[in-house]
Amino acid sequence: MSREIAVVGTGMHPWGKWGKNFVGYGLHAAREALAEAGLEWTDVQYVAGADTIRNGYPGFIAGATFAQALGWSGARVSSSYAACASGAQAIANARAQILAGLADVALVVGADAAPKGFFAPVGGDRPDDPDWLRFRLLGATNPLYFALAARRRMALYGSTSEDFALVKVKNAKHGAANPNARYRKETSVAEVLDSPIVASPLHLMEICATSDGGAALILTSMEFARARGLNPVRIAGLSTVTPTFPKTVIDLPDFATDAAMTVAEPARPFRADLAHTAYEEAGVAPADISVAEVYDLSTALELDWMEDIGLCAPGEAESLLRAGETAIGGRIPVNPSGGLASFGEAVPAQAIAQICELTRQLTGRAESRQVPSTPTTAIAVNQGLFGHGSATILTT
Template identity: 75%
Template sequence: MAPGEPGARDIAVLGAGMHPWGKWGRGFVEYGTVAAREALADAGVEWRDVQSVVGADTVRGGYPGYVAGATFAQALGWQGARVTSVYAACASGAQAIATARAQILAGLADVVLVVGADAAPKGFFAPAGGDRPDDPDWLRFRVLGATNPTYFALYARRRMALHGDTPHDFALVKVKNAAAGALNPRARYRKAVTAEEVAGSAVVADPLRLLDICATSDGGAALVLSSMEFARRHGATDPVRIRAVSTVTPTYPKAVLDLPDIATDSAAVVAPAPHTFRASIARAAYEEAGIGPEDLSLAEVYDLSTALELEWYEDLGLCGAGEGAKLVREGITALGGRIPVNTSGGLASFGEAVPAQAIAQVCELTWQLRGTAGGRQVPGARVGITANQGLFGHGSAVVAVR
């Protein structure tokens, strides 16, 4: 296989593990360690044989959270592995996967353990790490008082103005994801809901209601990644493979985080941008993997709110601009539909455990591509993509194939 051909830079996913999401009242190290041990057992790899540990940081975890790679290596027992710690807000897990992949492809390690875990506070996330006057996300909290649900609601209002979406369309996303989450033993919320129940929940930031917005959660996820050569020696003849990892930044002069342009561009109320930061994330992943949206069996996307999931449909190329609501209305993105999205139940069913969630998305792809996802299994799944976005221009998407 030529170096530039799709598949030439594949790495194997030998193991996947997860600590169930919830509010458990314990430390993030415990959640990550449980997930790591499960991933190692799933891979059939001994901890002493792991050559590198990449930890996705959680800055709310104090100093141990800032050096998560070493924190998890210590918890599992020092054995000489190289360690790396990665922070990219909500994209931390995907950046950790990208780091592990680079080490494997560079020949620095044959087997790498990637771990992320969080013990999230109740309520709104607040900016961490001190004053950052150059960070538009810090500014929206400090200057506008715009917490995340307010930010999500601005996106929802924009969709309503541009595309005619309705609160009922947003509610259908929650109904779909809750139905998948009810089938997932790792999910925090395992109860189906109706659109009427979504509409009857408390208004948080109009037009979004409580059931439109994801919670904050405790949880952990881990992957054992390896070179294809090691996988073959290990007896894994047809493992799930990571074919692409996109960690692109926005393109100047578009606003750093693809803000809705509500204050800066009056044309935004009548015409959407030609492409968004999120679309750039997906495009880079497709190009590296040598695939297109028509090749996908499923997708795991970052549904901080129900309205935001509809944006991802369009940015991933599953439909045209403004057609996201049509997909969910017709059941195309539900289990059993043409292109299921968030078969895990998504953040709607899990909540945010920030450094773990992009890793958890790849865990779901792994189980789906192996055909071991139980009642939420997508028949014949062969190609999946994850999509995620972190603060201050951190984008991420992972393509996995079988």
């Protein structure tokens, strides 16, 4: 049996700060995806919701919330929370149902209405919660993690603040052409470096915002797609593996896993392991990738991702960036959507949005941000805290 499934519909609600309920964003995206697929809501047999934990009980049971809003139809349902990889876990759930023969048509949907400022722990004082502990004991808001990674890159490879700013410049140019992006204005290295420092060496314009937004996919079995005469984009590989990190090497509590992994690297870093597993399942190699959506929570992290997923050797990401090879029109475009630099975080939706973008790139429908010579193989990657992450391979 083929392990591939078809992406036959994509939908998004534009990112921004709209001040509305997250359910409306998800419904907008779901209806757009259904229309693109030429299907009705009643054709959907499985709903995979990606959870948003900052939007009350409906956010914790997102699959049922969206199913109810669309109209109870008897569809199977699931809800997934995996931090920033929630959308990918929802895709994995839908894929499993299709491959098991339990459904032919699945809706995957995620949406968020995010508060302003740094994400904070949910649920008040929770001393047994690693998210609460990292804020209370480490003072480690997310930008601190990003800054530590940037400093590490500077020490290892001689990266400069100008290099990091250039990532923002590239992604802002891509995002300016994306009607779903929140920030649609080009910028310059000087403007980026003139913005306030949040966590040295990273400036305000180099750290993604928190946003409202939604994204959805219609996934089907290949047999269903072929019966309808479709030649769809395929999900050929999907990895949600956990880290292989030897806790005996260094004794730090779980809330410090990210920091520990920079002190004592495993044989293969977590992000590289995610990508390797997806490549292996899809039967492709990094050299086959034509376009990538990587998780640019900060500008420096985009460079780390490029190397960890094999687009270039360690320490070489800056040279590709400076040469324009990671821009649209370059050898390996990275974040043609504009990335989180242009969207901000709508946590449950962002891994789904990556697949929306790559599906449109692989079908030549990305309009003014279309990668030339329509690509045939793409990768989307992201990471949530505490062992969550994903890598997805799409092919035509």
